[in-house]
């Protein structure tokens with residue numbers, strides 16, 4: 001049989017962002033991955049930074065001095081916000097992925113209502129909570145550090 | 148807003164690729180006169196008739212039943228025959244082959260990896276009473292509630308739209324994907340089936356069931372309302388309870404024998420004779 005070449009058409013990382021109907025859940029999916037990677041990066045940096053203590057008091061203080069720069073303060077807040085999002089969305093995902101928030105199978109009658117619609121209130125509720133916690137955190141974070 | 152629609156000219160931006168002559172896909176534009184009621188599939192026919200007879204795509208039923216015409220229309224995976232052009236645009240339309248599958252030619256994507264994964268999850272009834280399966284003496288008992296448990300997932304037409312929209316598929320070739328996983332659940336939850344353990348082995352592979360993290364896209368794009376995301380989460384639930392030993396052992400549905408003392412209604416015709424030789 002004649003075998004013609006096929007052209008690869010995999011979306012790769014771009015596929016996280018492109019080619020969808022852009023449902024609310026897809027944003028959460030992407031943010032969950034990004035915040036997860038962000039927290040992991042922070043964790044590695046954290047080990048690296050705190051390990052500078054073994055190089056003596058001087059190095060430690062120098063490093064701490066750098067970390068008081070506003071950019072790092074902002075970064076720290078970003079880690080906090082990412083953590084809040086990741087934790088709350090994680091709880092939502094656990095509920096969904098163990099089948100507790102997706103409803104029962106139903107006959108598809110047009111216009112279709114899928115499990116995505118069923119779990120949406122949970123998704124919205126959890127994100128409202130995340131925003132509130134992030135704002136409360138912001139107030140405390142910047143007031144304490146600024147004042 | 149009025150529902151009145153007028154015919155207009157729509158520019159189709161079509162992603163072309165000919166394996167014999169092209170190194171990589173390119174975009175080509177065609178202007179199509181669109182009448183109200185025309186589907187994207189009709190538009191493609193128009194192009195073939197009036198502009199370029201070499202344009203290739205796959206279709207058969209023209210009514211959202213066969214699952215052949217899945218393609219990427221204005222960025223989302225859907226059926227060309229099920230999409231009214233004027234519903235989505237009266238100016239520009241981009242059409243490309245379904246992503247996450249290799250392109251055979253123009254809008255034809257190679258769905259065979261999906262079919263292979265589908266076969267891998269054992270999408271058929273698994274039971275021990277082989278004799279009964281081959282020469283049935285009656286029907287297996289099933290209540291309307293039992294039927295509802297899996298009915299939704301039987302509407303899958305294997306168009307591949309869910310596989311193209313899934314963000315996990317985009318970075319993980321080996322992921323079984325929404326279509327096969329939903330079908331694995333469809334059979335596992337069927338009360339006539341007794342293959343949960345075997346199917347469990349097939350779906351809990353490294354790139355299997357638990358790689359789904361609910362992007363929800365498969366269910367959003369499914370043209371038949373199959374809701375693969377729900378099937379996948381419900382299957383995880385089933386396996387989770389199974390792992391905790393909280394599920395009762397289910398005995399597969401028994402055979403409902405022919406009722407005794409009842410005459411067969413002579414108006415019901417006998418089945419036609421076999422057309423192939425029986426072993």
Ligand code: FES
Nearest residue numbers: 208209214216228
């Ligand atoms: S041609 Fe059959 S589904 Fe579109």
